[in-house]
Amino acid sequence: MSNPTVEKYNQPTGGNELPRFAGHTSFFRLPVQSDATGLDVALLGMPVDIGTSNRSGSRFGPRQIRTESVLVRPYGMATQAAPFDSFQVADIGDVAVNPYNLLKTVDAIELAVDKIVEAGAKPISVGGDHTCTLPILRSLAKKHGSMALIHVDAHADTNDEMFGEKVAHGTVFRRAIEENLIDTKKMFQIGLRATGYAEDDFDWSRGQGATVITAEECWYKSLVPTMEQIRETIGPDTPAYLTFDIDGLDPSVAPGTGTPEPGGLSSSQGLEVIRGCYGLNLVGCDLMEVSPPYDTSGNTSLLGANLIFEMLCSLPGCIRRT
Numbered sequence: 001m002s003n004p005t006v007e008k009y010n011q012p013t014g015g016n017e018l019p020r021f022a023g024h025t026s027f028f029r030l031p032v033q034s035d036a037t038g039l040d041v042a043l044l045g046m047p048v049d050i051g052t053s054n055r056s057g058s059r060f061g062p063r064q065i066r067t068e069s070v071l072v073r074p075y076g077m078a079t080q081a082a083p084f085d086s087f088q089v090a091d092i093g094d095v096a097v098n099p100y101n102l103l104k105t106v107d108a109i110e111l112a113v114d115k116i117v118e119a120g121a122k123p124i125s126v127g128g129d130h131t132c133t134l135p136i137l138r139s140l141a142k143k144h145g146s147m148a149l150i151h152v153d154a155h156a157d158t159n160d161e162m163f164g165e166k167v168a169h170g171t172v173f174r175r176a177i178e179e180n181l182i183d184t185k186k187m188f189q190i191g192l193r194a195t196g197y198a199e200d201d202f203d204w205s206r207g208q209g210a211t212v213i214t215a216e217e218c219w220y221k222s223l224v225p226t227m228e229q230i231r232e233t234i235g236p237d238t239p240a241y242l243t244f245d246i247d248g249l250d251p252s253v254a255p256g257t258g259t260p261e262p263g264g265l266s267s268s269q270g271l272e273v274i275r276g277c278y279g280l281n282l283v284g285c286d287l288m289e290v291s292p293p294y295d296t297s298g299n300t301s302l303l304g305a306n307l308i309f310e311m312l313c314s315l316p317g318c319i320r321r322t
Helices: 004-008 058-071 102-118 130-144 172-178 203-207 224-234 267-275 299-314
Strands: 041-046 089-094 122-127 147-152 182-192 211-214 239-245 281-288
Touching: 041 058, 041 102, 058 122, 058 281, 058 299, 102 122, 102 130, 122 130, 122 299, 130 147, 130 172, 130 239, 130 281, 147 172, 147 267, 172 182, 182 203, 182 224, 203 211, 224 267, 239 267, 239 299, 267 299, 281 299
Parallel strands: 041 089, 041 122, 122 281, 147 182, 147 239, 182 211, 239 281
Antiparallel strands: none
């Protein structure tokens, strides 16, 4: 007997229908369309790395994550989540970025997300460097106002400027706070670590009311209790956004990134953070800073694809078989 829910929504092409190494490349082997019309969730690439201060290459992130996502199957065994039975999802391609002008690219991203929101869909964005998150937040704040934020990263990204520039991948969350895009009392930065220039590198966020959970506070333990506390603080109704910089994870599991730092989160802790967002009113998510030139095995991109799948599973309304 056919499943009417499955017939209603786009389904990834199965590995027994077409070999995983064959066919067109899209996120999770889903259909591709030109815009978010008719979608609940739009998967959008942001091939940008001109906001990067160290190793470039994240402009190739969306393409490589699409390639590795063929190995992700449509059902979450641990969570019993079935996102493609829950939402109409498609790959709507990449933002038409300007590789010579970061500010024009930022404007193009904001406009692209505006169109997703206008279509009634939620964006899950795949970068690209972390500069991309600022225009996403600007767009979503037009509808939702100041949002709660769960931010996984090795770095606070709260510099006032970088090389005299106010917009770059290391200034994103200072700008977002200044623009009232984030409710800092419901802002959590997880995985910050390693070296800095001064003691206040992580303290600026704290001074604005945010909670900083350093990597050292996460070592050798499950993050399930931490996420329970975060959910309790944010609550189920507050619009919330999840931004995941792949360098929040340890370079032993995610070497393909521009600014790796030792002592990061494990891959299982990364999964716990995302799964722990289930129950929040997530209005969008992103995965940033995967740099395929430093990812010779493809494992960073594969891990990134799995993290994006977990984001789909953590959206409100995702069917769970329990």
